[in-house]
Amino acid sequence: MLNQLIHFDQEIFLAINQGLSNPFFDWLLPILRNPYTWAPLYLFLIIFFIKHYGKMGILIVAFTLANFGISDALSSHVIKKNVKRVRPCNDLVFKAEANVRVRCGSGFSFTSSHATNHFAMAFFWIVLFRRRWKHTLWLCITWAALISFSQIYVGVHYPFDIICGAILGILIGTGTGYLFKRFFPDFFKTSPITPAT
Numbered sequence: 001m002l003n004q005l006i007h008f009d010q011e012i013f014l015a016i017n018q019g020l021s022n023p024f025f026d027w028l029l030p031i032l033r034n035p036y037t038w039a040p041l042y043l044f045l046i047i048f049f050i051k052h053y054g055k056m057g058i059l060i061v062a063f064t065l066a067n068f069g070i071s072d073a074l075s076s077h078v079i080k081k082n083v084k085r086v087r088p089c090n091d092l093v094f095k096a097e098a099n100v101r102v103r104c105g106s107g108f109s110f111t112s113s114h115a116t117n118h119f120a121m122a123f124f125w126i127v128l129f130r131r132r133w134k135h136t137l138w139l140c141i142t143w144a145a146l147i148s149f150s151q152i153y154v155g156v157h158y159p160f161d162i163i164c165g166a167i168l169g170i171l172i173g174t175g176t177g178y179l180f181k182r183f184f185p186d187f188f189k190t191s192p193i194t195p196a197t
Helices: 002-017 023-032 035-053 055-083 113-129 136-153 159-183
Strands: none
Touching (some): 002 136, 035 055, 055 113, 113 159, 136 159
């Protein structure tokens, strides 16, 4: 059963990594999965949250960072170090079939920390802002999904790494969001057009 699942995972990987290969994706997707690409967005959000929501904005930034720290610790330092699945680009047998478009990291593959971390942030923000900004849900999910999908296309993760990482991130982000809601319920009672204080 496990061997069948691994084989299926590899087939889906190849369908994306090779079957969808094109010059536009070769240019775009390595950029999307690069953390430095999103640094301006993160800086903008920090400034926006604090300027728009004041003290509550500082708490939002703090919870976002804590949410990220929890997701990264679980994925990178707990799950990966115990599962020890080799990345497709490091697999001595399989890597000859993979089209590796970025530097292959030395860490393990399962779960994808990119997927875990970005879905955790996305769903934390969804819990907080979906009733304030109508586009929050699809923007956050699309952002996290594109970054996660890119990890398969560039050859550093299998689809199952991404799916499980996304599920883990959704659970962490949603949990952190509802924890925020429990401690700061007034934020959710504020009118969507009125900054919190």
